Amino acid sequence: QSALTQPASVSGSPGQSITISCTGTSSDVGSYNLVSWYQQHPGKAPKLMIYEGSKRPSGVSNRFSGSKSGNTASLTISGLQAEDEADYYCCSYAGSSWVFGGGTKLTVL
Amino acid sequence: EVQLVESGGGLVQPGGSLRLSCAASGFTFSSYSMNWVRQAPGKGLEWVSYISSSSSTIYYADSVKGRFTISRDNAKNSLYLQMNSLRAEDTAVYYCARDGIAVAGPLYAFDIWGQGTMVTVSS
Numbered sequence: 432q433s434a435l436t437q438p439a440s441v442s443g444s445p446g447q448s449i450t451i452s453c454t455g456t457s458s459d460v461g462s463y464n465l466v467s468w469y470q471q472h473p474g475k476a477p478k479l480m481i482y483e484g485s486k487r488p489s490g491v492s493n494r495f496s497g498s499k500s501g502n503t504a505s506l507t508i509s510g511l512q513a514e515d516e517a518d519y520y521c522c523s524y525a526g527s528s529w530v531f532g533g534g535t536k537l538t539v540l
Numbered sequence: 541e542v543q544l545v546e547s548g549g550g551l552v553q554p555g556g557s558l559r560l561s562c563a564a565s566g567f568t569f570s571s572y573s574m575n576w577v578r579q580a581p582g583k584g585l586e587w588v589s590y591i592s593s594s595s596s597t598i599y600y601a602d603s604v605k606g607r608f609t610i611s612r613d614n615a616k617n618s619l620y621l622q623m624n625s626l627r628a629e630d631t632a633v634y635y636c637a638r639d640g641i642a643v644a645g646p647l648y649a650f651d652i653w654g655q656g657t658m659v660t661v662s663s
Contacts, residue, residue, distance in 0.1 A: 432602070434584070467649035469585070476635060476656060477577075477585065482649035488640075520585050524648040527599045529575075529587040 435460065435521055435532035442538040448509040451535045453521030454502060461502040465524035468497055468506045471534075472517045480519075481506060513539050542566035542652055544636050549657030556626050556661070562619040562636030562654055570614035573597075573639040575650060576621050578632035578659075588634070589621065604630075626661045633658050 436454040443449040453466065460466055466484045469477035479488050481497035484504060494509045504523070508515055516539040521532040548560040562574070576588040589610040590599040598610055609622040619636050633656040640651030 465648040476653040479651045482647045531585045534584040
């Protein structure tokens with residue numbers, strides 16, 4: 432299984448919106464509505480932000496939203512805040528395995 | 541409080557073995573599937589292995605198949621990863637992660653993570 436493709440970095444100013452893309456194949460993202468997104472601050476464990484492509488776990492801000500089109504999933508963060516600065520990873524179930532993206536570093540300017 | 545606590549990491553020589561443990565608390569461990577996910581220093585996340593709640597279904601990443609063995613003891617609320625024939629490229633922080641459950645069934649997403657345990661393979 433090859434890693435999903437994410438941009439290495441994105442940036443935005445406080446209050447702005449950013450979108451992180453996650454491109455897979457017809458064997459993973461395209462086949463299952465089971466993309467999840469994780470936020471990881473330096474030295475910390477990852478935190479689930481989105482599951483099943485667009486659902487938010489309890490306690491996750493509604494500033495975080497997810498979508499999918501074909502083989503590409505996206506995470507959008509609106510109203511950027513300083514605490515959103517972190518690494519973000521997408522992940523897709525691929526039938527008897529899971530595959531992560533390479534990660535995207537979000538910088539809040 | 542829902543919690544996962546990993547242990548067992550350390551320094552091991554290439555070709556050596558190590559057994560990681562993950563102690564679960566604050567939830568009904570026997571109802572949840574579990575996973576191991578690793579992260580090499582400065583690198584991204586890599587899924588390693590999955591075990592269903594009853595241990596009836598087990599999956600491995602190709603990179604560890606034949607060398608690593610996942611297991612669990614529901615009576616002890618514990619998850620394990622036996623790692624044999626270790627290589628330098630296995631050096632990473634190893635996280636145990638819970639596969640969440642919704643009303644409709646498993647989430648196929650990792651909703652609870654431990655703090656990780658570092659494994660270093662070096663001579």
